[in-house]
Amino acid sequence: MQFSIQKEIYKNLSLIRKTQEEIIKRYHPADKMRCPMHFCVGQEIMPAVLGPLMIDEDSIYSHHRSHGYYIAKKGSINEMIAEFYGKETGSNGGLAGSQELSSTKIDFYSGTILSGAFAMALGGAFEKKYNQKKGIGISVIGDGGMEEGIVYESLNMATQMNLPILYICENNSYSTHTTLKQRTLENKPSNRVKNFNMKTTYFDGNDPDKLFNLMKSIVKKIRDTKKPHFVEINTYRFNGHVGPEGDDHFNYRSKKEINHWIKNDPIKFYEKKLFSKSRKLLALKKKINDKNFKIIDRAFRFAEKSKFPKRYENNNFKATYKNVKKFYNNSISFGTVQEDHKPKPY
Amino acid sequence: MKKKKILTFGQAINEALDQAMSRDKSVFVFGQGVDKTGHVFHSTEGLLKKYKKKRIFDTPNSEQAETMLALGASLNGKLRPVLIHHRVDFMAYTFDQLVNWISLWSFKSSKKSYAPLVIRAIIGRGWGQGPQHAKTLHTMFSYLPGLRVVMPSSPSEAKGMMLSSIASNDPVIFLEYRALYNTKELVPTERFYIDLDQPRLRLKGNSLTLVAAGTSVLTSLKAAEILYKEKKIKIDLFDLRSISKMNLKKIIESVKKTKRLVLVEDGWKNFGYSSEIITQIVENKIKLAEAPQRICWPNSHVPMSAPLEKDFYFDEHDIVKACKKVLKEKLIHSN
Ligand SMILES: Cc1ncc(C[n+]2csc(CCOP(=O)(O)OP(=O)(O)O)c2C)c(N)n1
Numbered sequence: 126m127q128f129s130i131q132k133e134i135y136k137n138l139s140l141i142r143k144t145q146e147e148i149i150k151r152y153h154p155a156d157k158m159r160c161p162m163h164f165c166v167g168q169e170i171m172p173a174v175l176g177p178l179m180i181d182e183d184s185i186y187s188h189h190r191s192h193g194y195y196i197a198k199k200g201s202i203n204e205m206i207a208e209f210y211g212k213e214t215g216s217n218g219g220l221a222g223s224q225e226l227s228s229t230k231i232d233f234y235s236g237t238i239l240s241g242a243f244a245m246a247l248g249g250a251f252e253k254k255y256n257q258k259k260g261i262g263i264s265v266i267g268d269g270g271m272e273e274g275i276v277y278e279s280l281n282m283a284t285q286m287n288l289p290i291l292y293i294c295e296n297n298s299y300s301t302h303t304t305l306k307q308r309t310l311e312n313k314p315s316n317r318v319k320n321f322n323m324k325t326t327y328f329d330g331n332d333p334d335k336l337f338n339l340m341k342s343i344v345k346k347i348r349d350t351k352k353p354h355f356v357e358i359n360t361y362r363f364n365g366h367v368g369p370e371g372d373d374h375f376n377y378r379s380k381k382e383i384n385h386w387i388k389n390d391p392i393k394f395y396e397k398k399l400f401s402k403s404r405k406l407l408a409l410k411k412k413i414n415d416k417n418f419k420i421i422d423r424a425f426r427f428a429e430k431s432k433f434p435k436r437y438e439n440n441n442f443k444a445t446y447k448n449v450k451k452f453y454n455n456s457i458s459f460g461t462v463q464e465d466h467k468p469k470p471y
Numbered sequence: 472m473k474k475k476k477i478l479t480f481g482q483a484i485n486e487a488l489d490q491a492m493s494r495d496k497s498v499f500v501f502g503q504g505v506d507k508t509g510h511v512f513h514s515t516e517g518l519l520k521k522y523k524k525k526r527i528f529d530t531p532n533s534e535q536a537e538t539m540l541a542l543g544a545s546l547n548g549k550l551r552p553v554l555i556h557h558r559v560d561f562m563a564y565t566f567d568q569l570v571n572w573i574s575l576w577s578f579k580s581s582k583k584s585y586a587p588l589v590i591r592a593i594i595g596r597g598w599g600q601g602p603q604h605a606k607t608l609h610t611m612f613s614y615l616p617g618l619r620v621v622m623p624s625s626p627s628e629a630k631g632m633m634l635s636s637i638a639s640n641d642p643v644i645f646l647e648y649r650a651l652y653n654t655k656e657l658v659p660t661e662r663f664y665i666d667l668d669q670p671r672l673r674l675k676g677n678s679l680t681l682v683a684a685g686t687s688v689l690t691s692l693k694a695a696e697i698l699y700k701e702k703k704i705k706i707d708l709f710d711l712r713s714i715s716k717m718n719l720k721k722i723i724e725s726v727k728k729t730k731r732l733v734l735v736e737d738g739w740k741n742f743g744y745s746s747e748i749i750t751q752i753v754e755n756k757i758k759l760a761e762a763p764q765r766i767c768w769p770n771s772h773v774p775m776s777a778p779l780e781k782d783f784y785f786d787e788h789d790i791v792k793a794c795k796k797v798l799k800e801k802l803i804h805s806n
Contacts, residue, residue, distance in 0.1 A: 186543070218581020229547060229584045238571040244536050245572070248543020252550050255499070255525065262543070275567075278533035282540065285531060440578045441616040442716070443585045443640040447548065448495070452666040453631055453659075 126334050130177050131399055132413070134333050137173035138392050140417045141193045142166060144202060145364075147421050148209065152369040157429075158209040160222030163190040163237075167363035168295055170391040172197035174337040175263070178344045182260025184232035184249045186242040188267050190295070190362070191226055191235035198231045206424040212431035219434045232260075240266060240273035243292075247279055250288035254351060261289040261347050269300025271314040280321045283353040291347055292318075292355040301366045302377040315357035324352070329359040331391040332398075361386035475657040481513040483626035483658050484591075484647070487633035488515065488553065490662045492522055495551065498637055499526040499544075502537065502555035502591075511555055512593075512652045534561050538568040538590070542576070545588040551637055552588045559592035559646060560606050573642045574617035589636045591645045596686065596737065597784070600649075601775035607685075607738045612644050613715035614742075619643040620715040621667055624688035626656040631665030632712065638664065648686040648737065668718045672725075676705025679731035679797055681790075682722055682748055684711040687735040687766075694790035704798065714744050719751055726752055731797040732763040735790055740767035764793035 145164045152158055165172075172193035179198060187194045195205060200216065208215030209223055216228040224237035232249075236242050246264035253260045270276065271294060283290050294314050298305050305312045315325040326343060328336060336358075343354050363386070365372035373383070400410040478486065492498045499522075500515060506527050510516040518527045530537050534556065541552040556562055562569070576586045595604040612620045619641050623629035629647070636643040673688060674695055683691040688710045698704040707725045711717060726732050732752060734745035745765045752763070766785050774780055 213581075217579055218583065220581050221579040225579055227580060227584065229580065234546075234584075236572065238567060241539065241567065241572050244539035244568075245543040247536060247540040248545065248552075250543075251540060252544045252546075255544070255550060275535040275539070278531070278536035279539070281531055282533060282536050434581065437578070440580075440582045441575075442619070443577050443582060443587075445640045446635065446638040446664070447551075447587070447640065449635065449638045449664045451664075452635075452669075453663045 162223040187235040189237040214431040483630040484514040622685035674708035683735040693787035
């Protein structure tokens with residue numbers, strides 16, 4: 126592994142986590158970010174390693190737990206925090222919030238209605254193939270989203286149409302507070318996908334380098350063959366399902382389970398692997414984290430300073446046309462009286 | 472005089488698709504069975520030969536995924552998909568895609584992103600299509616902000632409106648009554664665009680204002696003919712064209728003049744465009760000489776059986792009757 130790539134992965138890991146920790150910290154009592162948020166603390170590893178593997182022409186279609194992928198795609202942190210504040214400088218102009226965080230600048234789209242974005246990747250990948258672009262569609266979903274019917278329509282069409290899509294299923298074993306076992310007898314979503322004749326890969330581990338090498342070959346293959354590939358990663362969210370508040374007081378998961386995952390936190394693992402060997406490396410780690418903190422802190426100041434949008438109702442329609450110079454003159458009659466129709470069987 | 476040719480409704484749509492595809496490489500057509508056999512009432516005939524599999528293709532029976540494919544492909548005008556459903560009833564499967572994704576796409580990005588896609592869907596109406604194949608869901612779609620819902624009434628209207636729908640940077644639901652496919656009209660051969668937001672004044676007259684859309688325009692034209700033959704009555708007949716973005720300025724002016732209003736709608740009576748127009752007339756404080764009349768479908772699902780079906784749908788005579796009702800006073804005076 127090149128150290129420069131490892132550094133980038135670490136920077137991503139830390140930026141994703143720190144951003145969320147800061148949001149959680151500053152959420153109350155200020156209450157200036159007034160929208161539901163699904164944090165991905167604990168689940169940063171996949172977006173972090175994808176960071177160096179993505180090109181500008183790739184697009185992402187993500188489920189609600191999307192912050193990590195937005196950051197890994199180099200989305201502006203200023204615009205992200207401003208969006209959560211509901212300000213006009215936000216990535217969506219302040220009208221959508223965290224649940225539907227999107228940015229045309231980086232071709233990143235998310236939504237909180239389960240599995241819709243997963244299906245949208247079909248169109249994104251189709252467009253890239255149609256226009257002979259290098260990019261691929263990246264589609265992110267949770268284990269819960271994998272239970273919706275549209276998922277199976279999409280997987281079938283992706284293979285049948287040979288579309289360049291990287292499917293990622295972040296299996297964190299829970300849909301809100303319901304365990305996977307309570308919802309299905311097949312607890313590896315990727316097993317269901319195999320039946321569509323799609324290549325699948327299952328990853329369980331906390332070493333970002335291992336995941337990077339795996340994803341590097343998969344992404345290359347998708348770019349070369351223009352065929353979809355489905356990757357399931359076994360992961361865990363440390364935070365509650367939604368909001369800055371924890372939800373472990375509901376006792377829907379065991380302390381033992383939580384502690385096991387926190388002990389194997391990929392970020393802690395990586396810090397030890399990369400930076401523990403010398404003082405110089407430790408200083409480098411601090412430098413990366415200080416820089417990340419500056420980015421985040423600046424974003425909060427940017428959001429505070431920004432204004433709320435003045436209007437919203439004019440955004441429902443674009444109300445423009447491509448290539449149309451003028452409309453047909455209504456006062457000109459089209460011609461003869463319309464001839465009647467003769468009903469015909471189907 | 473511009474060049475014109477007699478075309479059926481299906482041929483007119485075909486010409487529009489062909490002219491849109493030849494002008495703009497980003498236009499493509501897809502849906503279940505659209506490149507085969509019936510060619511969607513001849514409306515896609517010849518396109519496969521000319522534009523190949525890349526630009527017109529068949530899909531599995533997956534309406535939801537098809538709809539999201541259209542959305543993803545259309546983002547910011549990268550492509551301009553035309554998705555076809557053989558019956559509008561099939562779109563019930565795609566309610567989530569319309570309600571939670573497509574209709575709010577422009578809104579939630581503050582117009583930074585847009586989705587110029589067209590969904591063509593056919594309203595089965597008639598010939599025993601029954602409860603699952605004859606619905607028209609135009610008001611259901613129109614209730615959502617962000618969707619353009621249009622219903623052409625004739626071959627020329629269909630051609631101009633299809634070209635405008637494809638060129639529009641908004642998502643458009645293009646509803647086609649099956650009963651119109653065999654109607655014929657002189658259609659301009661050039662590529663022309665119709666302003667989707669402007670209702671068209673089909674007939675001019677002073678005695679009453681009649682508003683219709685889709686098939687009900689044709690039935691109303693027949694009714695107007697009878698009224699003229701019998702009583703020399705001339706009416707203002709408006710074709711709404713767009714259901715979701717009704718621009719009622721001209722219609723309101725007309726009602727101010729005639730003080731009489733008849734609404735004709737091939738769809739259920741409750742919550743239809745007819746109800747909406749009456750509401751807006753009332754809100755504009757326009758005093759009517761007689762209570763407005765609504766000619767719509769009963770608030771019931773559609774029966775299959777031929778005699779019941781005949782009873783279910785209105786015809787031109789029902790419209791004539793309603794017109795006479797709002798003209799009551801006038802008729803007495805002129806007799
Ligand atoms: C269509 C739909 N049904 C239900 C919900 C409510 N909901 C939001 S998140 C969620 C859990 C989804 O679990 P998963 O896909 O595994 O993602 P995770 O939250 O675990 O990251 C549910 C049920 C929704 N947003 N959309």
